[in-house]
Amino acid sequence: MNASMLPYILFSCLLLSVQAQNCSFREIIRHTKLLPVSCPCRETAVNSCSCLPIAEPGHELACFVEGTEHMLKHSISSNAVVERLNLSFQIQLDRNLCESLARGTQCQYKTKGNVKEFLTKILRTYQEINIHNLKKLKKTPIIV
Template structure:
């Protein structure tokens, strides 16, 4: 193995380790704060077909990322406002799950939850989860 090949391998390993750390917590917190400013999101969660309020999974520990993907996908498909921020959140969560980024969160493929909440409760769960990550990763 020559020196250029060795340096390429070392650079690749460094790049992968940096990517695994990427959580995008600043952007995610900013998007959730913007979305939480929308007062229409606080309507009560009703699990009926005629309700215009969404009921979203409040994840069990270890299943946050999968539930964030599922919940933001539901919002993307059913919400009429703040589409840009919701789409960015969805793509960020899906990318973290697919590429195994943000090693601060478990990468379970299944969303497991015991309760559902309205959009506001769901966004607050996202926000507190990423605030915790940010606290330990200044």
């Protein structure tokens, strides 16, 4: 290996480490914004279409998987988009890609909310990851 390759290798390692922590936030934010909001949460209803778990900190991924599975089962929104979100969340949970969002594989929540509240939780969670990663990138010196 010659010396001119070192900056390239270091930069590549930096990008890979950021990608491993970014939890596919861009794709999830984009897909979440595409979903329409409908169906109020009525926990007393026998077959409430959209009472979805609002995750406790550290249990977001498990709750996002559970919530999107519920949305698919009840055809609450565009199935193609919800399927992509569900798959992304499931992969992140299975591969432990977002450690701060997955302290376990069980969804833990104190409240349930409607589709809008559930999607807002997803958006805020991944926007915070995005902001955190951008700050981390700005602080990381590039060695040339």
